[in-house]
Amino acid sequence: MNQHRSVRTALVPALLTVTALVALSACGTSGADSGSGATSTVTVRIPDPGNSGVLAVGKKDGSLDKALGKAGARVEWTGSAGPFAPAAQAMNADQLDFATGSITSGITSLAQRPGFKFFTAVDPDAAGEGILVRDGSGIGSVADLVGKKVAVNQGGTGEYLLLKALDKAGIPADKVQRVYLRPDQTAAVFNAGQVDAWAVWAAYAVAEIGSGKAHFVADGAAIGSDNYSLNAVRTGFAEKHPGVVKALYDYLHTSSAREKKNPAAYLNVFTDVGPTAVTGRAEEVQTGFTAEGGTVDPIGPEDITRFEAVAAFYAEQKVTKAEVDITAHLLDIEKLT
Missing domain, CATH: 3.40.190.10 (Periplasmic binding protein-like II)
Structure with a gap:
């Protein structure tokens, strides 16, 4: 998190509670979440992370599956990471459970009929965009x-x-x-x-x-960018498996803090050659951006104010037909159990 910003506090209760989530279909069941005593494993469909980043390390060393296993879940790597708009469509179609995007692309996706909620925030990238x-x-x-x-x-x-x-x-x-x-x-x-x-x-x-x-x-x-990076989860999945979402958040939060301290360890995770490798001067640039960047944190009131400013700006600039209500699509990760 940006050291010049106050520590995020929990969302005000009126914004959203888990029980307010719309119930859609979800994949799998878990005794850890449902309280039903079921022992089947929940599958979390996540875009393949490629060659760099926290999720790439989690895929390679198995640490993500280990963390999610404590909540009765496992990862299914589906497709590949890319722009948020198609990922949002995949979540809406119950083909994906988790994706990463920006508040800007998120707002335009929310202007449709969203089947997802945002549950984390990473401070705008002052140096890398x-x-x-x-x-x-x-x-x-x-x-x-x-x-x-x-x-x-x-x-x-x-x-x-x-x-x-x-x-x-x-x-x-x-x-x-x-x-x-x-x-x-x-x-x-x-x-x-x-x-x-x-x-x-x-x-x-x-x-x-x-x-x-x-x-x-x-x-x-x-x-003066307010372009946060956000993580989104399919609404139905979050409603049925809040404990898995919380476990995923905990993993992302802890791992992003480690990445910020040692960016090089999260580059070229699977290969250091070829088109997906970051080498030479580009490697120096990337590690510098990551070291200056934020970490995955809960969404707090101060973040929401900036989200709303982006939504208002998009409406003013005619990118969206009307101002999108951000607060209706946020999940308070600190209330999940």
């Missing part, structure tokens, strides 16, 4: 983006960062052309000079900055 430009581009400030093309992911972190940066600089949004691209398709377009800048976060910025050919013209701190 921002407006990326190529070295020598001639773009030295946000003001220099006027008349330029900027790649963003629609309704997600990229669009938020660009709009927030322009708003802070007093520049009308229509003075900059937004080019909507999927993040995994943008690097080639950016490096070919087909867009002038890229509003992006660490997962994609590290490789570009590590190449020594790009830099942030404004990072999250300069932009």
